[in-house]
Amino acid sequence: MKKLIECVPNFSEGVNMGIIKQITDEVESVDGVRLLNVDPGKATNRTVVTFVGEPEQVIEAAFRAIKKAGELIDMSKQKGEHPRMGATDVCPLIPIANISMEETAEYAVKLAKRVGEQLQIPAYLYEYAQPNKSRSNLSIIRAGEYESFFKKIKQPEWAPDFGPAENDVKRGATVIGARDFLVAYNVNLNTTSTRRANAIAFDVREAGRTMREGDPVTGNIVTDENGKPKSIPGSLKSVKAIGWYIEEYGIAQISMNLTNIEVTPVHMAFDEVCKKANERGIRVTGSELVGLIPLKAMLEAGKYFLRKQKRSVGVSESELVKIAIKSMGLDELGPFKPQERIIEYLLKDQADSKLIGLSLTGFADETASESPAPGGGSISAYLGVLGASLATMVANLSSHKKGWDSRWEEFSNWAEQGQRYKDELLGLVDKDTAAFNQIMEAFSLPKSTDDEKAARTASIQSATKYAIEVPFKVMEVAVESFGLIKAMVEGGNPNSVTDAGVAALCARSAVLGAFMNVKINASGYNDKAYVAKVLSKGAELENAAVEAEKEIIKMVNNKIA
Structure with missing residues (x-):
């Protein structure tokens, strides 16, 4: 049985399709690697690329893509809504088949070492590839973003795992790691207010919001006996979220990373945002998937919404997927094509279903x-x-x-x-x-x-x-x-x-x-x-x-x- 891993690098370019094409061409130049999805975002100025293959081929494709991104993207001129620190902002490896997380983490370390030493790009390890758990969280590593990294990288505790301790003016730094499957998911709101979107994000995200006296925005921060800020947890476990305004669509969104869809599946995240938005006088109009999603998540969503209607869930797979798309408004901002967005459909060998097709x-x-x-x-x-x-x-x-x-x-x-x-x-x-x-x-x-x-x-x-x-x-x-x-x-x-x-x-x-x-x-x-x-x-x-x-x-x- 082949060992398969997925790689989902995020590049800090979402507007110039010529640049994006040159980067993905590097991925496709490696035999045995299959490019599954390219998802550019203009407002975020960021492109999420997904490809899969055997480990050695995947890290070779990732290395070539990181190298090319560094040649084409100038971080000193890059602007976008999404937090970022480098031309290749983050590059996670995800175990898909016949490979453990521990093995996948070893390949992430191998890739980061090569990026740091051969390309001279500061490389940080995160999640399962990072042995130091005080710096394994992506948001903590990326805090301050590109603009602040010129000083941050000089601090001994923030020296990169590989490469020079000098932020590259053009290419920035990159974060490479191994993690579980993550669903990047945005919920659309009928408001243009980033502040109100953020308030909803704080309501639902696991980290919640900082506890303050009196006014939740301007009040003094409440601390514990050790002087550390206290927080009010959000309602959803294994969820990271922020609110932002997307000029391209003319709406605000709740941008979420669902880090464990067994704990908080996509349909529960959608419904909880609907609930919290409604409490604030805001309506959810639809949602948007960034990258790919497992088939199981879509089928569970379809069954969830059918059960709410007290209707039979014993319908075909395609009908369940259709119900999920319509119930969560995944096609509001553009067509949602299951064959291009569901990972199992992209990996399916058509020869295995020749007759039933x-x-x-x-x-x-x-x-x-x-x-x-x-x-x-x-x-x-x-x-x-x-x-x-x-x-x-x-x-x-x-x-x-x-x-x-x-x-x-x-x-x-x-x-x-x-x-x-x-x-x-x-x-x-x-x-x-x-x-x-x-x-x-x-x-x-x-x-x-x-x-x-x-x-x-x-x-x-x-x-x-x-x-x-x-x-x-x-x-x-x-x-x-x-x-x-x-x-x-x-x-x-x-x-x-x-x-x-x-x-x-x-x-x-x-x-x-x-x-x-x-x-x-x-x-x-x-x-x-x-x-x-x-x-x-x-x-x-x-x-x-x-x-x-x-x-x-x-x-x-x-x-x-």
């Missing part, structure tokens, strides 16, 4: 062609998809049935479960064809020498086992779906009982068809103990499917009689 006609034509795949295994999986989809439809219709309002959540839960069956079976449609192709590729390997023969045999056996496992999984999921189907026949919308009956027919056919594929592939696998176990369990699943279908069809016929 086809139209109904295209899938039928591909099946009917002279190609041996997709064959019975993929079709069996798709029959399971249709069965789960029909049962899910009945659950959704029941959830929204007039007069059944008290039961909406019950059917919503069933529909959500059905969506999980549907999605898992959809993935197995392409996996079954991929398994067949792996067997064909293994048989085509050379067999001239004893070593080649041994390698070929091992590959054939490995591919064969995978070709057993995929249709067996189809059987398991399709059998599980009978619980949903039966529940919909027993207590779902009576007008759709025949739909649930057809769902049972599809699920049974999926199980029986998949078992045929398990058996024929098992005949070519050498581990006979494994084969016996799989065939025994497969027979149990087949019998369970036949009995479940028989019971459900009898129930359906009794209801429609």
